[in-house]
Amino acid sequence: MYMFIEQAMNGLQYSALLFLLSAGLTLIFGIMNVVNLAHGSFYMVGAFCAASAVAITGSFSVAILAALVGAAVYGLIVEKLIISRLYHRDHLDQVLATLGVIFFTNALVTLVFGRSPPFVDIPPLLSGSVQILPGLNYPIMRLAFIGAGVLVAIGLWLLISRTRVGMLVRAGADDAETVDALGINISRLFTMVFTLGALLGGFAGVMGAPLLAVEIGMGEKILITTLVVIVVGGVGSVRGALVGSLLVGLVDSFGRAYIPIGMSQLLPPEYSDSVSSSLVSASIYILMAIVLLVKPRGLVPAQR
Amino acid sequence: MTRKYIVVGIIFALLILVPPIANVTDDTFLVSMVTRFVIYALAAVSLDLILGYGALVSFGHAAFFGIGGYVVAIVGFHMDMGDTLFGWAGSNSALVIWPLAMIMSAVVGAVMGALSLRTSGIQFIMITLAFAQMLYFVLVGLVQYGGDDGLSITNRNLIPGLDVDDNTTFYYVCLVLLTVWVLVCRRIVNSPFGMVLRGFKQNERRNVNLGYAPMPYKLSAFVISAAGTGLAGVLWANYALYASPDMASWLKSGELMAMIILGGMGTIFGPIIGAAVFLGLEQILTAWTEHWMLFLGPVLILVVLFSRRGIFGWLVGGRNND
Numbered sequence: 001m002y003m004f005i006e007q008a009m010n011g012l013q014y015s016a017l018l019f020l021l022s023a024g025l026t027l028i029f030g031i032m033n034v035v036n037l038a039h040g041s042f043y044m045v046g047a048f049c050a051a052s053a054v055a056i057t058g059s060f061s062v063a064i065l066a067a068l069v070g071a072a073v074y075g076l077i078v079e080k081l082i083i084s085r086l087y088h089r090d091h092l093d094q095v096l097a098t099l100g101v102i103f104f105t106n107a108l109v110t111l112v113f114g115r116s117p118p119f120v121d122i123p124p125l126l127s128g129s130v131q132i133l134p135g136l137n138y139p140i141m142r143l144a145f146i147g148a149g150v151l152v153a154i155g156l157w158l159l160i161s162r163t164r165v166g167m168l169v170r171a172g173a174d175d176a177e178t179v180d181a182l183g184i185n186i187s188r189l190f191t192m193v194f195t196l197g198a199l200l201g202g203f204a205g206v207m208g209a210p211l212l213a214v215e216i217g218m219g220e221k222i223l224i225t226t227l228v229v230i231v232v233g234g235v236g237s238v239r240g241a242l243v244g245s246l247l248v249g250l251v252d253s254f255g256r257a258y259i260p261i262g263m264s265q266l267l268p269p270e271y272s273d274s275v276s277s278s279l280v281s282a283s284i285y286i287l288m289a290i291v292l293l294v295k296p297r298g299l300v301p302a303q304r
Numbered sequence: 305m306t307r308k309y310i311v312v313g314i315i316f317a318l319l320i321l322v323p324p325i326a327n328v329t330d331d332t333f334l335v336s337m338v339t340r341f342v343i344y345a346l347a348a349v350s351l352d353l354i355l356g357y358g359a360l361v362s363f364g365h366a367a368f369f370g371i372g373g374y375v376v377a378i379v380g381f382h383m384d385m386g387d388t389l390f391g392w393a394g395s396n397s398a399l400v401i402w403p404l405a406m407i408m409s410a411v412v413g414a415v416m417g418a419l420s421l422r423t424s425g426i427q428f429i430m431i432t433l434a435f436a437q438m439l440y441f442v443l444v445g446l447v448q449y450g451g452d453d454g455l456s457i458t459n460r461n462l463i464p465g466l467d468v469d470d471n472t473t474f475y476y477v478c479l480v481l482l483t484v485w486v487l488v489c490r491r492i493v494n495s496p497f498g499m500v501l502r503g504f505k506q507n508e509r510r511n512v513n514l515g516y517a518p519m520p521y522k523l524s525a526f527v528i529s530a531a532g533t534g535l536a537g538v539l540w541a542n543y544a545l546y547a548s549p550d551m552a553s554w555l556k557s558g559e560l561m562a563m564i565i566l567g568g569m570g571t572i573f574g575p576i577i578g579a580a581v582f583l584g585l586e587q588i589l590t591a592w593t594e595h596w597m598l599f600l601g602p603v604l605i606l607v608v609l610f611s612r613r614g615i616f617g618w619l620v621g622g623r624n625n626d
Contacts, residue, residue, distance in 0.1 A: 035426060085609055091426055092361050096565050097608040099558045104601030111595055224437060224554065231430045278445025285434040285441075289419065292431050296423045 002136050007257045008250065009132075013142045015249030016149020020204035021222060022229040022241040023156055024197025030173045030236025030302050032087055032190050035094045038078060038101035039226065040219030042198040045105065046071040046205025047214045048113045060123035067206035068199055074105075075198020079191050087190070106216050115216065122210045145207055152200065156238060169193060173236060173302065225252075228288045234298025243300050248284050255283035308620045312573050319479055323472045335475050337587065341580040342478045343539045346485055348563040348575035350532030354525050355561065356570025357493050359505035363429045363557050364416070364436030368409040368530045370443060370552025372537020375405035377455040377547035384458055398461035398468070402538050409534025410527050412439075417526035421519060433554060443549040454548025461542060468542070478539050482576070485532055489572050492528065501525050533560075566607055568614025577615050 025039045049070035050063040057063075078101060086094050122141050129137040160166035168189055171179045180186040204222075212218065225248065233244025263276035279286075291299060319342065326334040347369055354360040379401055383394040395401060420431045449455050460468045468474050492498050501521050503511040508518060541547045550556070559582065567578020585603065589596030611618065 029426070035429070082605055082609070089608075091429060092355070092561065092565070092569075093608050095361070095363070095429065096558070096562055097605045099562065100601040100604030100608070102601070103597040103604065107595045107597035107601065111598065220555075224433070227430055228434060231427060231434075235426055274445050274447040274451075277447075278442045281441035281445065282438040285438040288434045289431065289438075292423055292427060292434075293419060296427060298427075 002133070003257060005133065005136060006138070007253050009138055009142065009146070011250035011253030012246075013145045013149075013249075014253060015245040016146050017204050017208055017222075018226060018229050018249055019149050019242060019245035020152055020200045020207070021226040022233070022245055023152070023238050024200040025226055026230045026233070026236055026238060026241045027169070027173075027193050028197050029230065031169060031176070031193055032083075033176075034083060034086055035091050035098065036083065036194075036197075037095060037098040037223060038105065039197065039201055040221075040223030041102055041105035042071040042075050042201035042219075043205040043208070043222055044109060044216070044219035045074050046202025047209045047218065048109055048205075049202070050206040050209050051214050052113060060126075063209075064203070064206050067202045067209075069202075071202020071205065072195050072199040075201075076191065076195045078198075079194040083194060084187065084190070102220065105219070110216055141210060145211075148203075148207060152203070153242060160238060165189075165192070225284065228284050231298060232288050232291045234301035236302035237298075237300050240298055240300035240302065244298070247299075248287065251287050252284050255280050259283065311616070311619045315573065315576060316483070323475060332471075335471050337583075338580075339471070339475045339478055339543055341576075341583055342475070342482050343536050343543060344560070344563065344583060345576040345579040346478070346482045346539065347533045347536035348560050348567070348579045349482070349486055349489055349572060350529045350536065351560050352564050352569065352572060352575045353489050353492065353532070354522075354529045355564055356572075357498065357505060358501050358522055358525050360421075360522060360526065361429050361561075362420075362432045362526070362529075363554065363561070364432035364434075365529070365533050365560055366552045366554065366556035367416070367436040367439045368413060368533035369537040369540065369556060369560075370439060370547075370549065371409045371412055372405045372534035372539075373541035373547035373551045374443065374449070374455075374537075375408050375534075376401055376461065376538050376541040377457050378449060379404075380457045380459070381449060381455055396459065396462055398463045398542075401461045402535065405538045406531045406534050409537070410531040413527045413530025413534075414523065417523045417530070421522050421526070433557070436552060436554060436557060440549055440552045440554070443552055450548070452549065454546060454550070457541060457545045457547065460545070461538075474543065478543075481535065481539070485535070486572060486576075489532075492525075493572065497521065497524070562604055564614075566604075566614055568616035568618075571614070571616050574614050574616030577619075581615060 021039060021043060025036060028034055028036050028039070046067035050067040053063040053066035054060065082097060082101060086097055126141045126144050127139075129139045130143070132138045132143075158166075160169060168179065168184055171184075172186060172189055172193075176186055179189075208218075208222075229244035229248045230241055231244075232247060233240030233242070259280050260272075260276040263272040263279070266272070267275060295301075319338070322338045323335055326332065347365070351362065351365045354362060379389065379394050380396070382389045383396060388394070416432070416435045420428055420435065423431055443449075444452050460474065462468065463477065466473055466477065468477060493502070500511065500516050503514070503516070504518055504521060512518065537551060540551065563578035563582045564575045565578070566582055567576065568574025585600060586596065589599055593599075607614075
C-alpha cells in the first residue's frame with residue numbers, strides 16, 4: 001500500500017514537470033499551428049542557467065529568476081528570428097527548422113556552460129522530508145514540485161479564462177485571421193504566447209535541475225515525452241495537457257514499479273528482465289498508440 | 305527535361321568514378337565515405353517516396369533502418385554462437401538475409417502503417433515517432449543482443465562470385481542497389497498507382513470523390529518505403545559491421561528528413577544529393593571544430609526557410625515538378 005502511494009506521488013511530481021512543458025507547447029501548437037521541437041531546448045537553457053546561478057551566487061531564488069529570464073529571452077529571440085517565419089509553412093518545414101534550433105542550442109549551451117554543469121543541491125528550505133502518512137516519509141522537495149505544478153495550472157486557468165489576454169488567446173486558437181482582422185496585433189500575441197511557453201519551460205528546467213540530470217540533450221528526452229503528453233491529451237488544449245500529463249506521469253511511475261514485478265511472475269527469469277525493461281521504457285508510447293487508435297484526436301481535443 | 309538528365313547523369317558518373325579517383329589519389333578514406341553517402345541516400349530516397357509524393361510525414365523511419373541492421377546482426381550473432389534461431393540454423397548469404405530483412409521491415413511497416421494511417425497531420429507525425437521510440441526501447445532492452453551497446457558483426461554477408469570484404473566491391477554493390485531502387489521508385493511514382501498517391505497529396509477529398517480509397521494506396525507506399533529503408537539498414541550493418549539502437553533513434557529519422565529537404569523533396573534524385581551534402585558537411589565540420597552543431601543547425605534552418613525546392617531543384621532550375 002505504501003509503495004502504491006509513494007509511486008502515485010512520484011507520478012504526480014513527474015506529471016507536474018510534464019504539465020509545465022506541455023501547457024506551453026500545446027498553446028503554441030493550438031494557437032500558432034506550429035510544431036515546436038525546440039521546446040525542450042528552453043527547458044535545458046533554464047536548467048543550465050539555474051545551475052550556473054546557484055554555483056555563482058548560492059541562492060536558489062536567484063537561480064529561479066535566472067532560469068525564467070534566460071529561457072524567456074532565448075524563446076523571444078528564437079520566435080522573432082525563426083518561428084515567426086514558419087507560421088504559414090507546413091509541419092515538415094517546422095519540424096526540420098526547429099530540429100536545427102535543437103542542434104544549435106545544444107552546441108551553444110556546451111560552448112557557454114561547458115559539458116558538465118555544476119550539480120544543483122536541494123536548497124536547505126526544501127531538503128528533508130515530512131511524514132505524509134504514519135510510517136511514510138516523503139521528500140519536501142518533491143512535494144514542492146507538485147505544489148508548483150498545481151499553482152501553475154491554476155494560474156494558467158485564471159489567465160486563459162479570466163483575463164483579456166486569455167480571451168485573445170482563446171480567440172486566436174479558434175480563428176487567428178478573424179482576430180487579426182478585428183484589429184488585434186496577432187503577431188504580438190503569438191510572440192507573447194511563445195515567450196510564455198519558453199518561460200514555463202525554463203521553470204520546469206529549474207524544478208528538474210535538483211532531481212534529474214542537468215546535461216546536454218536533456219531537452220530532447222523530455223521533449224519526446226512532452227509530445228506524447230499533448231497527443232494523448234489532445235493537441236491545442238490546456239485541459240488536455242493536464243489530463244495527458246497526469247496519465248503519462250502516473251503510467252510511467254506505476255509502470256516502473258509494477259511491470260518488473262508482474263513480468264517476473266509471468267515469464268521465466270531469463271526473459272523477464274529484458275522484456276520488462278523494454279516494456280517499462282515503452283509503456284507511455286504504448287499508451288499513446290492505444291489512445292490515438294481509439295480517439296485519434298486525443299482524449300480532450302480542443303474545441304473547434 | 306534535358307537539364308535534369310544532365311544533372312542526374314553527372315551525379316551517377318561521379319558516384320561510379322569515385323573508386324578509380326580514390327585509387328589515383330591513394331585516398332582509401334574516400335571510398336568509405338562515399339559508401340556512407342550511398343547507403344543513407346538509399347534510405348532517404350525511400351522516405352522521399354512517401355514524404356515527397358504522398359505527403360506522409362513519417363517521423364519514425366529510422367525504425368526500419370534499425371530493423372534491417374538488427375536482422376543482419378542477430379542472425380550473424382547466432383551463427384557465431386553456433387546455435388539456432390527459432391529452429392533455423394541461419395545463413396550467411398546476402399541472397400537470404402537481405403530479402404529477409406526487407407520482408408521484416410515491410411511486415412513491421414504494414415502493421416505500423418495500418419495503425420498510423422488512421423490519423424493524419426500532426427498526429428501522424430507523432431504516432432510514427434512513438435512507434436519508432438517503442439522499437440528503440442525494445443532494442444535497448446534486448447540485453448542478450450548487447451542492449452544499449454549494440455552488437456558487432458563478425459563478417460559481411462556473402463554474395464556468390466563477389467569479394468564483399470573488398471571495400472571497393474562493397475561500394476559498387478551498394479551503388480547498384482541504390483540505382484535499382486531509384487529506378488523502381490521512378491517507375492512507381494510515374495505509374496497509375498503513383499499518380500493516385502500524388503493525387504492524395506494534392507487534394508485528398510477530390511481523390512476520394514474520384515473513387516479512390518486512401519488506405520490501400522498510402523499503406524502500400526508506406527510498406528514499400530519501409531522495405532527500402534530496411535535494405536539501407538542492412539547495408540549499413542554490413543558496412544559498419546555493427547548494429548546499435550542508435551540506428552533507430554529519432555534523431556536518425558530527423559536526419560533522413562533533413563537530407564530530403566536539403567536535396568529537394570519529391571524528386572527521388574534530390575535525396576541522393578541531400579544525403580551526400582548533409583554527411584559531407586558533417587564530415588567537414590566535425591574535422592574542423594568540436595562545436596560543429598553550431599553551424600549545422602543554422603544551415604538546416606536557412607535551407608528550410610529560403611530554399612523551397614532543395615539543391616536538386618536549384619540545379620535543375622525551371623518549374624520542373626517531376
